[in-house]
Amino acid sequence: MSAVLQPQAARDVLIQLSDVRKSYFSAEVETPVLHGINVTIHQGEFVAIMGQSGSGKSTLMNILGCLDTPTSGSYVLNGKETSKLNDNELARVRNQTIGFVFQGFNLLKRMPLIDNVSLPLLYAGVPMTEARRRGAEKLAQTGLGAFTKRLPNQISGGQQQRVAIARALVCEPALILADEPTGNLDTATSGEIMSLFTRLNDEGMSILIVTHELDVAKYAKRLVRLKDGLVTFDGPIADAQL
Numbered sequence: 001m002s003a004v005l006q007p008q009a010a011r012d013v014l015i016q017l018s019d020v021r022k023s024y025f026s027a028e029v030e031t032p033v034l035h036g037i038n039v040t041i042h043q044g045e046f047v048a049i050m051g052q053s054g055s056g057k058s059t060l061m062n063i064l065g066c067l068d069t070p071t072s073g074s075y076v077l078n079g080k081e082t083s084k085l086n087d088n089e090l091a092r093v094r095n096q097t098i099g100f101v102f103q104g105f106n107l108l109k110r111m112p113l114i115d116n117v118s119l120p121l122l123y124a125g126v127p128m129t130e131a132r133r134r135g136a137e138k139l140a141q142t143g144l145g146a147f148t149k150r151l152p153n154q155i156s157g158g159q160q161q162r163v164a165i166a167r168a169l170v171c172e173p174a175l176i177l178a179d180e181p182t183g184n185l186d187t188a189t190s191g192e193i194m195s196l197f198t199r200l201n202d203e204g205m206s207i208l209i210v211t212h213e214l215d216v217a218k219y220a221k222r223l224v225r226l227k228d229g230l231v232t233f234d235g236p237i238a239d240a241q242l
Contacts, residue, residue, distance in 0.1 A: 012043045012079075013040055013041070013042055013076075013079075014042055014043045014077070014174060014175060014206050015040065015041040015075075015077055015175075015208075016039075016040050016074070016075070017037050017038060017073070017074070017075055018038055018073055018074040018075075018076075019036045019038060019072070019073040019074070020036070020037040020038075020060075020063065020072075020073035020074070021034050021035060021036055021037075021070060021071050021072045022034040022056070022059050022060075022063065022068070022070050022229075032229065033056045033059045033229050034060060034063075034229045035230050036073070036230070037060065037073070037229075037230075037231060039224055041206070041208065043174070043206050044201070044204055044205075044206055045206055045207075045221065045222060046197070046201040046206075046207045046209075046221045047207070047208050047209070047220055047221070047222045047224060048208075048209045048210075048211055048216070048219075048223050048224070048237070049061070049209070049211070049225075050211060050214075050217050050223060050224070050225050050226070051225060051226035051227060053212075054228075055228065055229070056226050056228070056230075057210055057212070057226050060210075060226065061179055063075060064177060065094065065098055065177050066090050066093050066098065070083070077093065077097065077098075078097055095123055095124055095171060096173065097173055097174050098173055098174070098175050098176075099167075099169055099170075099171065099175065099176045100177055100178075100179075101165055101176060101177070101178040101179070102178075102179050102181070103179060103180040103181065103182075103183035104184065105152070105157075105160045105161055105163070105184070106164065107160055107163060107164065109151065109153060110151065111151070111152075112148065112150065112151060113139060113144065113150055113151070113155070113163050114132055114136060114139065114148040114149065115135075116163055116167060117135035117139055117163060117166045117170055118134070118135035118170065119167065120167060120171050121134060121135070121171060124171060134170055135148075135167075135170055136148055138166035138167070138170045139163070139166045141169065142162040142165050142169075142196060143162060143196075144159060144163060144166065156189075157185055157189065158189035158192055158193060161184075161185065161193050162193070162196065165196060165200075169205075174206060175206045175207075175208060176197075176207045176208070177208050177210075178197070178207065178208070178209045180210065180211055180212070180213075181193060181197075182194065182211075182213065182216055187215075190215070190216065194216060194219040195219075197209070201221075207220075218237060220237050221236065222234075222235065223235065223236075223240045225240070
């Protein structure tokens with residue numbers, strides 16, 4: 001049964017970006033990429049981040065995923081100021097708080113699907129029997145319950161992405177962060193994957209998709225558009241000029 005979401009104002013803040021700036025340095029040369037990002041995302045939202053090449057979209061995704069840190073500003077994720085976390089704590093956040101879905105699937109080719117999905121739990125110290133049980137549940141949730149023993153090369157690209165989504169869900173994260181999740185898929189399969197994200201969001205999962213594709217962004221309920229390291233639009237997808 002789908003979760004009944006509360007009005008946005010009544011939901012807890014999941015992401016709070018306050019004046020986030022990012023520069024890269026080479027010798028004495030500073031190259032600013034993000035120029036002061038202020039974004040608040042609540043639990044249960046489905047948000048698309050869009051921007052052309054050079055907009056800062058990938059840099060922002062790396063910060064959101066705790067793969068990189070801001071040069072200045074504040075990033076609070078699920079109540080934790082990420083700048084105050086050490087390397088082990090950040091690794092724990094990436095394992096347990098964020099579920100990652102990438103364009104390239106990143107499945108281990110010689111490992112059965114059940115073990116691909118269970119791997120994050122094993123990293124978290126969950127016993128193998130319990131990890132596989134929970135992995136099987138997530139494969140079933142994404143429509144692949146009958147394929148637990150297959151290898152990645154024995155299923156289609158769309159099915160491989162469903163496995164990647166199951167793996168992202170297995171630690172019961174607060175957020176699914178998807179980077180161009182349909183970039184390697186045909187139009188029909190892309191629609192199936194985005195419909196799966198929609199269903200997961202209807203069930204209460206917070207989803208943030210980074211994309212440059214209009215057809216993908218339209219599945220979200222809110223759009224954050226970047227240009228030259230600044231937010232140029234932040235609002236309901238219905239109000240965006242796509």
